[in-house]
Amino acid sequence: MPRQQFRKQLLAARQALSTAEREAAAQQVSDHLLALPELQQSTTVGSYYSVRAELPTQTLNQQLQLQHRLALPVLHPISLQHLLFLKVHPQTRWQANTYNIPEPQLRCPDIVPLSALRVLLVPLVGFDAHGNRLGMGGGFYDRTLAAWHQGLLPDLQPIGLAFDCQYVEALPHAPWDVPLPRVITPAKVWDFRG
Ligand SMILES: Nc1nc2c(c(=O)[nH]1)N(C=O)[C@@H](CNc1ccc(C(=O)N[C@@H](CCC(=O)O)C(=O)O)cc1)CN2
Ligand SMILES: Nc1ncnc2c1ncn2[C@@H]1O[C@H](COP(=O)(O)OP(=O)(O)OP(=O)(O)O)[C@@H](O)[C@H]1O
Secondary structure (H helix, E strand, C coil): CCHHHHHHHHHHHHHCCCHHHHHHHHHHHHHHHHCCHHHCCCCEEECCCCCCCCCCCHHHHHHHHHHCEEEEEEECCCCCCCEEEEECCCCCCEEECCCCCEEECCCHHHECCHHHCCEEEEECCEECCCCCEECCCCCHHHHHHHHHHCCCCCCCEEEEECCHHHECCCCCCCCCCCCCCEEECCCCEEECCC
């Protein structure tokens, strides 16, 4: 089955969840995440601002902002299809990007380099038994994770967040796809590291 077909099917699966199911899933995923050793001391976490039928991150992000340091993605204004991560603080001003996703207003002092992030929470549409990831199709996270994949960001821990219905046994993958080392769903913490 081609990527686009998987994307359509997996997007439909999560859209079929009720608000209550979504909220319960978010709570379970958040509990798994906050119990990881990486989160036991104050650290810098890159997350995403959930929209539409994505695994909700609002409550989790509030907690991360209070107990850790929270950074969220901003579409790079010059380097197309790349992301910047910006620190979120009480004075953060918000604006909607071209996909209608809220993002912190771009202020240079708020930029957090990827090398300063310990954990990066990655949104996804689907994942498979090898950690292969299907996203929204912009290639944003493949580009973001390329340097990590090459071993240039040894301190960064990417972690996908998903509903259980986003799992499929095998996804088609392209040369630029960066498989995730871990994915957290309500049912379990998937660890794909050898
Ligand atoms: N919450 C969240 N933030 C994120 C992502 C994400 O998946 N979720 N991204 C992950 O990469 C980046 C944004 N990438 C995105 C790429 C496509 C679409 C999207 O809705 N595409 C529509 C077509 C829109 C259009 O082309 O104008 C679609 O596929 O139907 C959304 C976000 C950065 N921020
Ligand atoms: N590291 C890269 N270098 C160059 N091009 C890339 C890279 N990663 C992805 N691309 C391009 O981005 C496009 C979208 O990739 P893909 O369909 O894998 O996105 P995705 O992982 O589903 O989306 P996202 O990461 O934004 O959630 C591809 O057509 C590919 O050409």
